[in-house]
Every structure is written in C-alpha cells, then in structure tokens.
Amino acid sequence: MEVIESRAVHDSNLASRKAQEAAWRRIQATEWLESIVGPLGIPKEPSEKDFISCLRNGLILCKAINKIQPGSVPKVVEITRHPSQSVTWDSQPCAYQFFENVRNFLKAVEGLNLPVFEASVFERDNMEVGSSTKIVNCVLGLKEYKERKQNTEGNGNGYFKHTMRSPLIMHSNGRIPKPVAGLDPNKQLDLGTNCGKQPPSQSDAQKLEDSLMKALTECMINAKENLDGNLLSSILNGNTDSVKWFSRILSSALEEQLQYKFPELNPIVKDVSKEGSRSTTSSEARNGKSCRACLNKDDCNHWQVFQTQEKKLQNLKALLSSTKAEFGDLQSQLQHGLKHMASQVEELSTAAKGYHKVVKENRTLYNMVQDLKGNIRVYCRIRPAFRTDTKNVIDFIGEDGSLVVLDPSKPNKDGKKLFQFNRVFGPTATQEEVFADTQPLIRSVMDGYNVCIFAYGQTGSGKTHTMCGPSGASRKDMGINYLALSDLFDLSNSRKDVIKYELYVQMVEIYNEQVRDLLTGDSATMSKLEIRSCTAENGLSLPDATMHAVKSTADVLNLMKSGQVNRAVSSTALNHQSSRSHSILTVHIHGKDASGGTIRSCLHLVDLAGSERVDKSEVTGEGLKEAQYINKSLSCLGDVITALSQKNSYIPYRNSKLTLLLQNSLGGNAKTLMFAHVSPEGDSFGETVSTLKFAQRASSVELGAARLNKESREVMDLKEQVETLKRQLAEKEPQSAQTVNRLEPRSPPSQKPKAIPMMMDRTPPRSRRLSIENKCPPKSPNSRPKITKVPSFVLPKTPEPPQVSIRNEIIISSESKAVGIANGKSSSSSSSHIRKSLRTIGKLINGSEKRIQNQKMNEVVVASPVMTSVGRPSRRQSLTGIQPSRRTSLGGVENCRKGAKTPPPVVNSSSDMKKWM
Numbered sequence: 001m002e003v004i005e006s007r008a009v010h011d012s013n014l015a016s017r018k019a020q021e022a023a024w025r026r027i028q029a030t031e032w033l034e035s036i037v038g039p040l041g042i043p044k045e046p047s048e049k050d051f052i053s054c055l056r057n058g059l060i061l062c063k064a065i066n067k068i069q070p071g072s073v074p075k076v077v078e079i080t081r082h083p084s085q086s087v088t089w090d091s092q093p094c095a096y097q098f099f100e101n102v103r104n105f106l107k108a109v110e111g112l113n114l115p116v117f118e119a120s121v122f123e124r125d126n127m128e129v130g131s132s133t134k135i136v137n138c139v140l141g142l143k144e145y146k147e148r149k150q151n152t153e154g155n156g157n158g159y160f161k162h163t164m165r166s167p168l169i170m171h172s173n174g175r176i177p178k179p180v181a182g183l184d185p186n187k188q189l190d191l192g193t194n195c196g197k198q199p200p201s202q203s204d205a206q207k208l209e210d211s212l213m214k215a216l217t218e219c220m221i222n223a224k225e226n227l228d229g230n231l232l233s234s235i236l237n238g239n240t241d242s243v244k245w246f247s248r249i250l251s252s253a254l255e256e257q258l259q260y261k262f263p264e265l266n267p268i269v270k271d272v273s274k275e276g277s278r279s280t281t282s283s284e285a286r287n288g289k290s291c292r293a294c295l296n297k298d299d300c301n302h303w304q305v306f307q308t309q310e311k312k313l314q315n316l317k318a319l320l321s322s323t324k325a326e327f328g329d330l331q332s333q334l335q336h337g338l339k340h341m342a343s344q345v346e347e348l349s350t351a352a353k354g355y356h357k358v359v360k361e362n363r364t365l366y367n368m369v370q371d372l373k374g375n376i377r378v379y380c381r382i383r384p385a386f387r388t389d390t391k392n393v394i395d396f397i398g399e400d401g402s403l404v405v406l407d408p409s410k411p412n413k414d415g416k417k418l419f420q421f422n423r424v425f426g427p428t429a430t431q432e433e434v435f436a437d438t439q440p441l442i443r444s445v446m447d448g449y450n451v452c453i454f455a456y457g458q459t460g461s462g463k464t465h466t467m468c469g470p471s472g473a474s475r476k477d478m479g480i481n482y483l484a485l486s487d488l489f490d491l492s493n494s495r496k497d498v499i500k501y502e503l504y505v506q507m508v509e510i511y512n513e514q515v516r517d518l519l520t521g522d523s524a525t526m527s528k529l530e531i532r533s534c535t536a537e538n539g540l541s542l543p544d545a546t547m548h549a550v551k552s553t554a555d556v557l558n559l560m561k562s563g564q565v566n567r568a569v570s571s572t573a574l575n576h577q578s579s580r581s582h583s584i585l586t587v588h589i590h591g592k593d594a595s596g597g598t599i600r601s602c603l604h605l606v607d608l609a610g611s612e613r614v615d616k617s618e619v620t621g622e623g624l625k626e627a628q629y630i631n632k633s634l635s636c637l638g639d640v641i642t643a644l645s646q647k648n649s650y651i652p653y654r655n656s657k658l659t660l661l662l663q664n665s666l667g668g669n670a671k672t673l674m675f676a677h678v679s680p681e682g683d684s685f686g687e688t689v690s691t692l693k694f695a696q697r698a699s700s701v702e703l704g705a706a707r708l709n710k711e712s713r714e715v716m717d718l719k720e721q722v723e724t725l726k727r728q729l730a731e732k733e734p735q736s737a738q739t740v741n742r743l744e745p746r747s748p749p750s751q752k753p754k755a756i757p758m759m760m761d762r763t764p765p766r767s768r769r770l771s772i773e774n775k776c777p778p779k780s781p782n783s784r785p786k787i788t789k790v791p792s793f794v795l796p797k798t799p800e801p802p803q804v805s806i807r808n809e810i811i812i813s814s815e816s817k818a819v820g821i822a823n824g825k826s827s828s829s830s831s832s833h834i835r836k837s838l839r840t841i842g843k844l845i846n847g848s849e850k851r852i853q854n855q856k857m858n859e860v861v862v863a864s865p866v867m868t869s870v871g872r873p874s875r876r877q878s879l880t881g882i883q884p885s886r887r888t889s890l891g892g893v894e895n896c897r898k899g900a901k902t903p904p905p906v907v908n909s910s911s912d913m914k915k916w917m
C-alpha cells in the first residue's frame with residue numbers, strides 16, 4: 001500500500017517537474033523570438049496554445065531564421081487580411097500559405113542540422129500536452145545556433161556544433177533556473193490556462209519567473225534524494241520519457257568524455273553525430289544508448305556502434321596481447337631450438353672432423369697395407385664434364401675411395417655400379433691436390449725404391465692433363481711429371497749434407513710398337529731402341545735412350561718441352577690433341593752418402609695412349625693403324641694385369657713393348673701407382689665402366705713388398721770381400737765353385753748372369769714378393785725358389801756381432817787363407833777356410849742389413865707414429881715377420897744378377913755416363 005502511495009506521489013512530482021521544465025523552455029523560446037522579430041503579441045509566459053497559435057502561420061519562424069541565416073527561406077508568404085478578420089486554420093487559402101511558410105522554415109532548419117518538428121502540429125485543433133515541446137526545441141536550437149554562430153564568427157574557426165543541453169546540465173554549470181514561486185506543480189502542466197488570456201506586465205512576469213524558479217528549485221531539492229531511486233523505478237515501470245531523458249544526459253556526458261579522452265575520435269564522433277540523426281532507432285534510445293548529437297532523435301545507434309567498436313577493440317587488444325604472448329613463447333622456443341641446433345651442429349662438426357680424421361687414417365693405413373702387400377695402388381680421377389647434352393654418369397664419390405657410376409640408360413638401382421679404389425679425385429680436384437696424395441710415393445724413390453706411376457683411361461679422359469698438364473700450363477697447372485721432379489730436387493737439396501743425389505732423365509715413347517727416344521734430335525736413333533732385360537749389365541732397360549743429367553726444374557722443363565714436341569700427337573674426333581703413343585719419362589736417381597753407401601732407384605712416369613673406339617674417334621688410314629696399335633698394347637697390358645691378379649704362373653709381358661718395358665713395375669719390386677681416368681659424360685659410360693673394371697682388377701694385383709735399392713758401405717765392403725774370396729777360390733779350386741754357389745742360399749740357378757736371355761720367355765721369378773698374408777707363390781717348377789713360411793708379425797732374431805769382431809773375423813779368415821797358401825797346405829784345407837770365411841761374411845752381411853733396418857725401424861717408432869717412406873721397410877718387416885736375410889741378396893749377388901733397373905753409381909761427367917751406359 002505504501003509503495004503504491006509513494007509511487008503515486010512520485011508520479012505527480014515527476015509530471016509537475018516536467019511541466020515546469022517545459023514552461024521554462026517555452027518562456028525562453030518566446031523571449032528569444034521576440035528579441036529577433038519583435039513582440040509576438042503573446043504573454044511572456046505563454047501557454048502551449050498561445051505559443052503554437054502565434055507561430056502557426058510560419059511567418060515569425062521564417063523571419064527569425066532569415067535573420068540568423070539570411071536567405072534561408074527566400075520566399076516568405078506575408079498574410080494580408082483585414083484586421084477584423086480572424087485568422088483560422090480552416091480558411092483554405094491561408095492554410096496553404098501557412099503550410100508553405102512552415103514547410104520552407106522546416107527545410108531551412110533541417111539544412112542547419114537543427115531539431116525539427118512536424119508541420120502537422122499546427123493543424124491540430126485539440127492540442128495535447130507537450131505538443132509545443134518540439135517547436136520549443138526547434139526554436140531554442142535556432143537560438144543556440146545563432147549564439148554559436150556569433151561565437152564562431154568571433155573566434156573565426158568556422159566550426160559550429162549544435163549542442164543541446166538539458167536543463168540539468170545547465171544547472172550543473174551553475175545556471176540555476178529560477179523557481180516559479182507559488183506555482184502548483186500539478187497545475188503547471190498547462191501554463192497557458194493561467195496566463196494565456198492576458199499578457200502579464202513586466203513586474204508580474206518577473207514575479208512569475210521568480211516563483212517558477214523557486215518552485216523548480218524546491219522541487220529538485222525534494223526530488224534529489226529520490227532521483228536515483230525514482231529513475232530506477234521509472235525505468236522499471238517503463239517510463240520512457242525518464243529513460244530517454246536520462247539516456248540523453250548519459251550520452252552527452254559520454255560524448256564529452258570521448259572527446260576529451262580520445263581526441264582522435266572527434267571526426268568520427270562528428271560523423272556519427274551527423275549520421276545518428278538519420279539512423280538511430282527508438283529502441284536503442286530507450287536503452288539509453290544515443291549520442292549527444294542525436295539527443296532529439298530517437299533513431300540513433302551510435303552508442304551501439306561505439307560499443308561494438310569498443311568491444312572489437314577490446315577483442316583486438318586481447319588478441320594482440322595473446323599474440324604477443326604466443327610470439328614471445330615462439331621466440332623463446334625458437335631460441336631454444338636454435339641453441340639446440342647449434343649444439344647439434346657443433347656435435348656433428350666434431351663428429352665430421354673425427355670422421356674425416358678416421359677416414360684419412362684409414363686411407364693411410366689401407367695404403368700402408370697395400371704397400372706391404374705390394375698392391376698396385378689405384379687412384380681414379382674424373383675429368384670435368386665438357387658437354388651438358390648428356391647425363392653425368394658419376395653418381396657418388398666417397399672420401400674412402402668409393403665411386404658409384406650410374407648407367408644413363410637405367411636410371412634406377414640396377415644401373416648403379418660401385419667401385420673401390422685407394423682414392424677418387426672428383427672433377428674439381430686440382431693438380432696440386434692430386435700431386436699431394438702422390439708425393440709420399442714419389443718421394444720414396446729418393447730412399448731407394450723404384451716407383452712407377454702410369455695414367456690409364458679412355459682417350460680424352462685427362463691422362464696427359466694429369467701427367468704433363470695442359471699445353472702451355474702455368475706452374476699451378478703443371479702435371480705430376482714436373483711437380484715430381486721439382487719435389488725431388490727440393491728433397492735432394494734438403495738432404496745434400498747427408499747424401500749427394502744425381503738425377504738423370506730419359507724420355508721415350510712407344511709408337512706403333514716401336515720404342516722411340518723423344519730426347520734426341522737424331523731421327524734414326526729415335527726408332528731404333530731395344531728393350532733390354534733388366535738384368536743387363538748396366539741395369540738399364542733402355543740403354544740406348546739418351547740420358548740427360550738434370551740439376552734444376554728449368555732443365556726438366558726444357559727436356560719435357562722438347563720431348564712433348566717429338567711425341568706423336570694428332571687430332572681425333574674425341575680429342576683434338578690426342579696422344580698417339582705411350583710416353584715414358586724415367587728419372588734415374590743415384591745417391592751416395594758420406595760413408596760411401598749408395599742408393600739407386602728410378603721413377604717411371606707413364607702417360608699411356610688412350611683406348612678408343614675407332615668408330616667414335618673416326619680415325620682412318622694412319623690414324624686407324626695407330627689406334628689399332630694402341631688398343632693392342634693396352635689389351636696386352638690388360639692381359640698382364642689379369643694374369644697378375646689371378647696369380648698365374650705365366651705373365652705375358654712379352655706380348656707388347658709396353659708390358660715388356662713396364663715389366664719390373666708391374667710384376668717386379670717397384671711401388672706402382674695407377675691413375676684411372678674417366679670421362680663423366682653419359683655417352684662414354686661403356687668406356688668408363690671398362691676403365692673402372694680394369695683399374696679395379698689392377699688394384700687387386702699383389703706385387704709383394706717393394707725392395708730397397710740401398711747398400712751401406714759395410715755391405716759393399718763385404719761384397720767386395722766376397723768377390724775377392726770367390727776369385728781366389730776359383731783359382732785354387734775351380735771345381736769347388738759349384739759348392740760356393742750352393743753356399744748362396746738365395747741365388748736361384750735361373751739368376752746366373754750369363755744364363756739369362758735378353759728377353760725372358762718365362763715370367764721373372766717372383767720369389768721376393770711376399771704378401772703379408774704369407775701366401776705361397778704360385779707353383780712354378782724350376783723358376784720359383786721355395787719360400788719358407790714365416791709366422792706373421794714375429795720380429796726375427798738376428799745375431800748382431802759387434803763391429804770389431806766382424807773385422808777381426810774377416811782379417812783372420814784372410815790371414816788364415818794367406819797362411820795356408822804360403823805354407824803350401826792342401827787346397828782342400830785352403831778351400832775350407834775360404835768357405836768358412838764366405839759363410840761368415842754372408843752372416844755378417846745379413847746381420848749388417850738387418851741392423852740397419854732395425855735401426856731405421858727404431859728411428860721411425862721413436863720419431864713419429866706416422867709411417868714415413870724411410871720407415872716403411874722396417875714396418876713392413878715387422879708386420880710381415882720376414883727375416884731381412886730373405887729380403888736382400890746375399891752379398892748383393894742377387895741384386896746384381898737380377899739386374900736391378902737402377903744404374904750403378906755414376907759421376908757427373910758425361911764421359912763417365914757413357915761408360916756406365
């Protein structure tokens with residue numbers, strides 16, 4: 001009950017407050033209109049009816065707007081009537097004119113973006129309460145517009161913004177409206193009823209205003225406490241006006257806040273204000289969501305738009321912060337990942353380094369094993385591709401010497417072929433890289449080993465490039481021939497205090513099965529060279545070829561140039577500078593140390609002619625003949641390699657000049673290296689595979705351990721002693737010569753110097769080539785001496801008699817022999833003395849050689865774990881367990897008889913050279 005009563009009281013308060021506000025605004029409007037167009041003829045505090053009636057003809061309104069904005073209503077219809085004639089809305093001609101004025105006024109007002117009203121309000125005879133409100137708003141809007149305009153003109157910024165302030169806001173600004181004293185709020189709904197009849201006097205009007213302000217103030221103070229509750233209950237009760245009113249207050253406050261807080265949004269707010277006058281819906285306005293620019297509009301949705309935008313902004317902000325967080329996470333993850341990756345890369349690089357080191361070590365060890373076994377070392381070199389129209393057949397090059405080629409006609413798994421060599425040089429390998437790997441082998445020639453390097457491969461695959469370098473090459477592009485000799489000179493210089501070296505060069509070619517000297521100007525001798533057995537007296541296979549002493553790389557260059565000029569070269573379809581012969585550059589090295597010990601070794605550098613398919617090389621006539629000779633000799637080389645790899649008893653060296661000349665390198669005691677050259681082009685696939693197969697076969701050939709051609713002074717003395725004793729024995733006891741020969745345990749009968757023919761029909765004995773596997777050599781009756789099997793890896797125990805005792809024994813032997821002869825003792829007693837001496841000397845030579853080798857081995861072990869070329873024999877011995885005595889000749893006889901390829905020591909002069917030859 002109480003609630004109902006309080007609500008009734010509240011309602012009546014609210015209605016009174018509204019009426020007061022409306023009346024106050026009407027007075028304001030009237031005052032202002034009068035100030036613009038003059039007296040209106042209505043009371044100062046007009047009723048709604050008075051106010052509307054006065055403005056009905058539109059004349060006052062048009063005049064007012066034209067004063068503010070001249071020309072806004074260009075044509076104002078003046079009403080002419082008799083003063084006695086009353087103006088009624090019903091009189092048709094007047095009504096139409098009224099309508100024209102009002103319509104023009106409203107258009108002009110709309111153009112100024114001011115609140116408008118409906119023209120029909122003037123047509124209604126029965127006026128409802130609040131009918132004038134919109135007209136009053138319009139007039140006050142006009143008033144405000146004028147004030148603004150004046151301000152703007154004063155400020156000169158040209159900006160006008162219509163702001164419609166509610167009485168409460170004005171109140172808050174300190175402009176407290178004067179209460180209307182003694183005015184019953186309930187009665188003030190229609191002020192016109194009280195004051196419409198007679199215009200009040202100035203004092204009455206003042207009184208009225210004062211009383212009105214008073215009443216309003218009282219009313220507001222009374223209502224103040226209940227404002228929130230009243231408003232709330234109004235909203236609850238669906239009091240639309242209250243809600244609207246409050247929402248407008250809120251909107252304007254919000255707009256102010258917006259403009260203050262977000263100045264950048266001002267243009268938007270301005271636009272929204274304009275737009276809002278057209279699009280805001282009344283439902284939104286009911287929800288209290290309209291902008292201040294649209295206070296008088298019911299269809300403003302800017303608040304909602306703003307809220308939506310704000311929501312979106314909030315969402316975007318949230319999205320931004322979550323994205324930032326995610327980004328931060330990702331960044332930290334990335335950094336973590338990068339760190340992890342860096343550590344993995346580091347690990348990998350360490351592993352790779354280790355891997356490379358291991359591969360290198362493996363290769364070194366593999367090469368060492370191959371050296372020990374005496375295998376032909378095989379390197380493969382791939383020429384860069386010159387043509388791009390065919391597929392590249394090289395599929396993979398492994399660091400461990402593996403090579404995979406791919407058949408271009410079968411580009412799947414079946415087309416792949418794997419080969420294994422000591423090393424594979426790819427197309428980008430430089431001359432120096434190739435040489436660097438060959439250098440240790442070449443250097444071993446200075447230690448007394450015979451070395452042979454030969455280049456094999458299809459025509460145009462780069463053999464001459466590897467051995468000689470391209471024509472007109474600079475120092476950098478020089479081939480192995482030049483680099484090797486240059487290196488030998490360097491080594492010779494660095495060792496000159498210990499050992500004196502002399503280097504001699506021969507250069508020959510085998511052209512159409514004729515051996516020709518390339519370093520002679522005499523064309524007659526060029527084609528008359530005969531290959532001698534390696535057991536010939538001077539130890540040279542080609543004693544008739546000119547021998548040139550070289551002292552510097554310049555000498556070598558000159559010789560090589562003249563040799564190249566003389567070499568048979570012609571142009572084919574496959575190589576415009578195709579070598580039509582096998583060229584052999586032989587470097588003979590003679591060394592003598594301070595004690596008188598000697599080294600004799602030789603280095604063969606062979607550039608073979610290229611195998612070719614005559615249909616491809618398109619050669620005819622002489623060229624065809626050359627090609628046939630080349631192919632035949634290469635096929636003979638293949639036969640020899642096959643026989644050697646199969647360990648056949650018969651090796652067909654004699655079938656070609658090439659194999660005969662290379663006999664010692666292929667099946668003798670040399671260190672041999674073969675460069676297998678291949679072209680990467682797809683159309684050479686057949687030849688490439690055939691070259692690789694050949695090379696693979698060659699790599700399986702076991703030559704046995706290479707022999708060191710070095711003799712110490714001690715051994716040489718002992719050998720001389722043996723020779724003297726032998727001579728004496730022969731003089732004394734010719735028949736006992738056979739016995740003496742028997743005392744030489746390692747001299748097979750076939751090695752007797754005079755019994756050896758110029759060309760050996762049979763394979764030279766290979767008794768000295770032992771593999772580390774201790775395999776028995778192939779059975780070959782008569783020619784092969786029996787090899788005692790020695791357990792592997794056992795160091796032989798060699799008695800090492802002191803130096804003094806050696807000498808003493810020799811002296812004693814000699815003396816006793818001399819005494820025997822002098823005393824005329826029986827020849828048998830003398831012979832037995834000589835035999836005893838020989839036995840002793842044999843033992844001493846063995847012991848001496850062994851001592852030297854052991855000493856070297858110790859040096860190697862102490863010096864470095866890496867095997868040096870000097871240390872190889874010692875290491876080989878330790879690994880194989882072969883006694884030195886079995887690896888060297890007794891008193892050098894064997895060496896002499898077998899006819900080592902290296903010549904005997906020579907002195908510098910050319911006359912001595914001739915003697916030697």
Ligand SMILES: Nc1ncnc2c1ncn2[C@@H]1O[C@H](COP(=O)(O)OP(=O)(O)OP(=O)(O)O)[C@@H](O)[C@H]1O
Pocket residue numbers: 382383384427457458459460461462463464465466470575577578579580608609610611677
């Ligand atoms: N590794 C390489 N790098 C650059 N060019 C190369 C290489 N190998 C070969 N060549 C070039 O390929 C061409 C043929 O090479 P080269 O004359 O050495 O072949 P070849 O095997 O000796 O041929 P032939 O057997 O017909 O004499 C030459 O022009 C040579 O310069």
